[in-house]
Amino acid sequence: MEFNRKSPKIKLIEIIPKPYNLSIATARTCYSSKGIITPEEVDKDEKSRALRDRIAQSTLEAGHLTTRQHAHFVFSMDAVSRSFIWSFLHSHPFYNSEQVSQRYVRVQPDNFHIPDLKSENLKIYEDALSMQMENYNQLIELVKPTIQKEYYKIFPHRLKNREKWGPLVLKKTYEVARYCLPIATHAYLYHTISALTLMRYYKMASIFDTPCEQKLVIDQMISEVRKHDPLFEKELQDPYPLEATPEFKLMEEFGTTPSMSFQRKLESSSFTKEFDHTLEGRWSKLIDYKINAEHTLARSVRTILGIPHKNLPDHEAIERVLNPKYNPYLSDTLNPNMHTKLSRALCHVHFTFRKKLSHTADSQEQRHRMTPGSRPVLETHYHGKPDYITPLVIKQTPQAEEVYEKTMENSYKAINQLLEKGESFENAHYLLPNAHAIRFEESGDLLNFHHKWKLRTCYNAQEEIFYSSIDELVQVNQVFPLIGKHILAPCYLRKQAEKKPYCPEGDRYCGVPVWRKEIKEYKRLI
Numbered sequence: 001m002e003f004n005r006k007s008p009k010i011k012l013i014e015i016i017p018k019p020y021n022l023s024i025a026t027a028r029t030c031y032s033s034k035g036i037i038t039p040e041e042v043d044k045d046e047k048s049r050a051l052r053d054r055i056a057q058s059t060l061e062a063g064h065l066t067t068r069q070h071a072h073f074v075f076s077m078d079a080v081s082r083s084f085i086w087s088f089l090h091s092h093p094f095y096n097s098e099q100v101s102q103r104y105v106r107v108q109p110d111n112f113h114i115p116d117l118k119s120e121n122l123k124i125y126e127d128a129l130s131m132q133m134e135n136y137n138q139l140i141e142l143v144k145p146t147i148q149k150e151y152y153k154i155f156p157h158r159l160k161n162r163e164k165w166g167p168l169v170l171k172k173t174y175e176v177a178r179y180c181l182p183i184a185t186h187a188y189l190y191h192t193i194s195a196l197t198l199m200r201y202y203k204m205a206s207i208f209d210t211p212c213e214q215k216l217v218i219d220q221m222i223s224e225v226r227k228h229d230p231l232f233e234k235e236l237q238d239p240y241p242l243e244a245t246p247e248f249k250l251m252e253e254f255g256t257t258p259s260m261s262f263q264r265k266l267e268s269s270s271f272t273k274e275f276d277h278t279l280e281g282r283w284s285k286l287i288d289y290k291i292n293a294e295h296t297l298a299r300s301v302r303t304i305l306g307i308p309h310k311n312l313p314d315h316e317a318i319e320r321v322l323n324p325k326y327n328p329y330l331s332d333t334l335n336p337n338m339h340t341k342l343s344r345a346l347c348h349v350h351f352t353f354r355k356k357l358s359h360t361a362d363s364q365e366q367r368h369r370m371t372p373g374s375r376p377v378l379e380t381h382y383h384g385k386p387d388y389i390t391p392l393v394i395k396q397t398p399q400a401e402e403v404y405e406k407t408m409e410n411s412y413k414a415i416n417q418l419l420e421k422g423e424s425f426e427n428a429h430y431l432l433p434n435a436h437a438i439r440f441e442e443s444g445d446l447l448n449f450h451h452k453w454k455l456r457t458c459y460n461a462q463e464e465i466f467y468s469s470i471d472e473l474v475q476v477n478q479v480f481p482l483i484g485k486h487i488l489a490p491c492y493l494r495k496q497a498e499k500k501p502y503c504p505e506g507d508r509y510c511g512v513p514v515w516r517k518e519i520k521e522y523k524r525l526i
Helices: 019-029 046-062 082-089 119-154 156-180 195-203 211-228 230-235 246-253 262-279 293-305 314-322 343-348 359-365 398-420 425-431 446-456 463-479 490-496
Strands: 009-015 072-081 096-099 186-194 284-289 350-358 437-445
Touching (some): 019 046, 072 082, 072 211, 119 398, 211 230, 262 437, 284 437, 293 314, 350 446, 359 437, 398 425, 437 446
Antiparallel strands (some): 009 072, 350 437
């Protein structure tokens, strides 16, 4: 297989005009006795422009930044790596993205990020990509019989119309086979951010894990905005050099900078073993919560409605806010809960979980931006040995499992070869498979965990996130049974709210009447 180095292609699709003037117009409006100040007014003459620039500089230096959130930019992005998207674009809550799915779209050859490697190392890298791509295509065929058997076991009546349902079955093979693809795999997407977020992107462009790729992309984003508003240049501050970041300094202090020494491998391996031991065999372990959660939740419901305890005891108050029979907001597919007075009571209950997911699963998990996680600097967890997650379908398909394990072994072997030959971890890490294990902590309030758990206990949800959500809900039920008992799949919530059809997925219905099941009964292969 031949590879061409494709550079990221960034285009500004839509922009709110003159973001610099707009930010100052909004700032001046805060103190205006004459009503709204328009962007045209702050630029009408020399005196206005001088005032505009003074306000811009002083508010920026003082950290008064909400005025920079009014302007938004819509970018199209092509030929950016999955690693960059996970590590940088989606590592914060202030964005919106719609990207091509590896679950439902087959990845094409020659669709990978090629870093600037030493000439003698390029062959190692490209041979590894060829191996991963070849085995991806092989796995699609190897898991197909297992998936077909399970699918038509659930939907026996669809056997008569394989032409219609065959493409859906095929997509499920992509979902499994993608685990062996590298995080170098390209994606294309729409990415929308505010002016403030772009300013932060520029300042943080050199941070871990993909500083070289980040600079390429962010320089293009800034260049595109400058075409429409040259004044935006005034808003930019010098980036943090990688060596000046606290992450780098801590890694240097504790010896976790990238080095393939025996001691380094041993320390990383000890950490991952220690982390995995604390999970006690789970995908996700509840490690912290507010001990008075049920009482606090009930009390907040009473406060919202002005009802004394004698009229609305704790168990009734919790039932009124968490049972969709009484609170149908919870079953609404538009998820209006943050905008409602009653559902906002859920904000006072907090949980923290310790988790381990594959890179590809966590790339979906992190899209739940209101239950944020502290993802690792990848270098600090790397110990040179295969460290990955295996999907259930592959475990059920011996021939596929053999190919899969060989893919993992050879992927990590290639990374180690590049590191031993002097390549940076940044360059070598792109060969990490989608299956590579990511370990992190995740926290959030009940309002936002409820939304995530509702979506991710659906039988159509990504496998690892589905099972980690079950782990989380089982543990929440053990600690707070009044809170946990009504948090189940969306079809259950709709049944309780008397909304039909119970499953809102149409042709995507999983085929299982999940609304009749308890959380401990949730189990699936595909």
